[in-house]
Amino acid sequence: MKALIALTILAVLALFVGLLKSRKLLLPLVLLGLAGVLALVMQYGCQCEGTFFHQYLDESTYRNMFSFDKFAAVFAGMMLVATLLISMLATDGFIYNESHRPELFALMLFSLCGGIVMVGSTHLVMLFLGIEILSIPAYVLAGSNQRDSQSNEAALKYFLMGAFTTGILLFGIALMYGGSGSMSLDGLMTYSRHSEVSGMFKAGMLMVLIAMCFKIGIAPFHFWGPDVYEGTPSIITSYMATVVKTAAIAATFRFFAQIIGHDAAWMISLVWMAALTMFIGNLTATVQSGFKRMLAYSSIAHAGYVLIAFFTPSLQATQSVVFYLAAYTVATIACFAVLIGVQQQRKNDLFESFNGLAKTNPLAAFTLTLALLSLAGIPPLAGFFAKYYLFSNGWAGYPWLILVAIINSAISIYYYFRTIIAMWFHEPTDEPLSFSMLQKVVLLLTLAGLFTLGLMPGLLLDFLG
Amino acid sequence: MCFFMRNKFANYHFRSTVARVTFAARFMETQDYLPIVLQSMVAVGFVGLVLVVTHFLGPRRKGAVKDENFECGIEIQGNARVQFSVKYFLTAILFVLFDVEVIFFYPYAVNFKELGSEGFIAVVMFVTFFLIGFFYVLKKGALEWER
Numbered sequence: 183m184k185a186l187i188a189l190t191i192l193a194v195l196a197l198f199v200g201l202l203k204s205r206k207l208l209l210p211l212v213l214l215g216l217a218g219v220l221a222l223v224m225q226y227g228c229q230c231e232g233t234f235f236h237q238y239l240d241e242s243t244y245r246n247m248f249s250f251d252k253f254a255a256v257f258a259g260m261m262l263v264a265t266l267l268i269s270m271l272a273t274d275g276f277i278y279n280e281s282h283r284p285e286l287f288a289l290m291l292f293s294l295c296g297g298i299v300m301v302g303s304t305h306l307v308m309l310f311l312g313i314e315i316l317s318i319p320a321y322v323l324a325g326s327n328q329r330d331s332q333s334n335e336a337a338l339k340y341f342l343m344g345a346f347t348t349g350i351l352l353f354g355i356a357l358m359y360g361g362s363g364s365m366s367l368d369g370l371m372t373y374s375r376h377s378e379v380s381g382m383f384k385a386g387m388l389m390v391l392i393a394m395c396f397k398i399g400i401a402p403f404h405f406w407g408p409d410v411y412e413g414t415p416s417i418i419t420s421y422m423a424t425v426v427k428t429a430a431i432a433a434t435f436r437f438f439a440q441i442i443g444h445d446a447a448w449m450i451s452l453v454w455m456a457a458l459t460m461f462i463g464n465l466t467a468t469v470q471s472g473f474k475r476m477l478a479y480s481s482i483a484h485a486g487y488v489l490i491a492f493f494t495p496s497l498q499a500t501q502s503v504v505f506y507l508a509a510y511t512v513a514t515i516a517c518f519a520v521l522i523g524v525q526q527q528r529k530n531d532l533f534e535s536f537n538g539l540a541k542t543n544p545l546a547a548f549t550l551t552l553a554l555l556s557l558a559g560i561p562p563l564a565g566f567f568a569k570y571y572l573f574s575n576g577w578a579g580y581p582w583l584i585l586v587a588i589i590n591s592a593i594s595i596y597y598y599f600r601t602i603i604a605m606w607f608h609e610p611t612d613e614p615l616s617f618s619m620l621q622k623v624v625l626l627l628t629l630a631g632l633f634t635l636g637l638m639p640g641l642l643l644d645f646l647g
Numbered sequence: 648m649c650f651f652m653r654n655k656f657a658n659y660h661f662r663s664t665v666a667r668v669t670f671a672a673r674f675m676e677t678q679d680y681l682p683i684v685l686q687s688m689v690a691v692g693f694v695g696l697v698l699v700v701t702h703f704l705g706p707r708r709k710g711a712v713k714d715e716n717f718e719c720g721i722e723i724q725g726n727a728r729v730q731f732s733v734k735y736f737l738t739a740i741l742f743v744l745f746d747v748e749v750i751f752f753y754p755y756a757v758n759f760k761e762l763g764s765e766g767f768i769a770v771v772m773f774v775t776f777f778l779i780g781f782f783y784v785l786k787k788g789a790l791e792w793e794r
Contacts, residue, residue, distance in 0.1 A: 194779060201786045
């Protein structure tokens with residue numbers, strides 16, 4: 183909770199730095215502030231005892247509405263690290279709207295506050311508030327490149343879809359409350375174990391699940407994803423693909439994994455949705471000509487993989503979700519770090535723009551290659567172990583779904599390798615790209631992250647208990 | 648119609664045994680939704696009816712002049728979709744924000760004594776947040792009309 187307050191104050195401070203003549207203070211303030219908040223979260227997370235969830239009724243739960251337990255601490259920490267890395271890219275990333283740089287930072291931090299509220303919420307009202315605090319700044323950020331019609335289009339699509347989703351979510355929450363008489367997580371859990379769950383509750387839960395699937399981008403509710411991701415300025419896309427997705431998946435997992443895991447009717451529909459999401463994400467990604475749109479579809483596919491953990495709710499499943507999202511976040515940020523450089527200097531994101539990057543920019547090419555290999559799930563890297571934990575836990579539930587996931591991982595290798603081949607085996611067509619100091623630091627950090635998570639997964643898993 | 652039914656069942660109530668009372672009460676519960684159904688049927692039906700009827704009743708005249716955007720005798724010049732600065736917009740948005748703040752003051756003023764110092768601190772915090780926002784808006788020059 184302290185972390186949340188500190189983060190809000192940091193965002194307000196970032197706004198006010200914008201009023202000063204000199205903006206040299208802005209980036210150090212944001213980076214140091216985020217590091218401080220991260221330290222608070224880590225310190226709190228280490229103090230938390232016991233397993234992830236069951237800490238509802240103690241004093242720290244704010245009248246059963248918000249619980250900053252280990253689960254929340256882990257995900258909040260992950261989102262903070264992601265935002266920290268993205269902020270380091272911001273020197274080059276926000277160049278399209280130089281005059282509003284402090285506001286862009288502040289919006290990103292406000293949005294992050296919403297993400298933390300989401301992962302800590304134990305009450306449907308807090309979940310709703312968290313989603314709104316997360317989404318509203320994200321709509322603005324999506325359209326922050328005012329001169330670019332694609333950015334405007336993305337913002338409008340994101341906003342309209344988000345507004346409808348919010349309506350569906352609220353209606354669902356109302357029906358769930360009508361059915362169960364409770365909006366808090368433990369109330370819902372107790373009620374859903376009843377032998378007789380009312381139809382109203384089921385209808386409400388269906389609507390809430392649809393809304394959450396919209397936010398995560400699970401097929402068949404994924405249509406907004408690629409368009410919005412493509413039109414949005416790349417640095418904001420990296421934020422949406424990592425932080426927003428993590429928050430939505432974590433909140434859905436906290437609220438519904440238990441309920442879904444004990445009811446075959448929910449399971450069977452979500453299993454099909456997971457399979458559909460993987461196939462749509464991966465197959466559509468193979469036919470893309472742009473790197474960014476390919477990443478958008480691949481992020482849809484990755485959300486499909488994460489759904490596997492929902493069908494066998496246990497401590498291990500929770501750990502596998504955390505680990506998978508951590509590996510995915512690190513790799514995605516590495517991809518976007520290179521993409522931002524390419525887009526700015528080559529003015530497009532076609533695969534041809536990556537030609538010969540290995541000769542001209544070895545560090546960027548190496549990092550991007552490893553990030554893509556990690557996303558594909560090649561052994562020594564983080565992505566392999568993430569997939570391994572996820573799939574081996576899920577095997578107990580639906581073995582055929584795991585087979586589908588493995589087939590899809592094989593498909594994904596095809597499109598990830600298109601970029602890798604372009605970088606290593608094609609001749610450079612343009613002059614070398616120049617990466618700033620901070621961008622190089624991000625590349626090195628993500629590289630270290632990919633190897634650390636891959637070779638020493640114990641570091642993260644031990645922390646998880 | 649609704650009132651009529653209620654009265655009818657109220658009489659039924661009065662004369663019947665206890666078991667019948669509960670049955671009638673339950674029946675009335677579902678009966679209560681009938682006006683809503685009727686209302687929505689009338690609303691949809693009216694719209695549909697008007698749409699269809701106007702199609703048949705109205706005279707149909709077509710022509711280049713008749714189909715113009717503004718049929719008023721003067722020739723159209725240029726496009727109506729031009730950009731112009733809506734300064735008033737920002738002021739209006741800010742007004743809404745601060746208006747909401749004032750609305751929150753009313754219930755506080757009514758309960759001022761009961762809420763005591765704790766309530767006072769809460770309200771001061773709330774006002775401080777707003778003042779920070781106001782300061783930011785002022786410094787950003789949102790209220791400078793001549794810019």
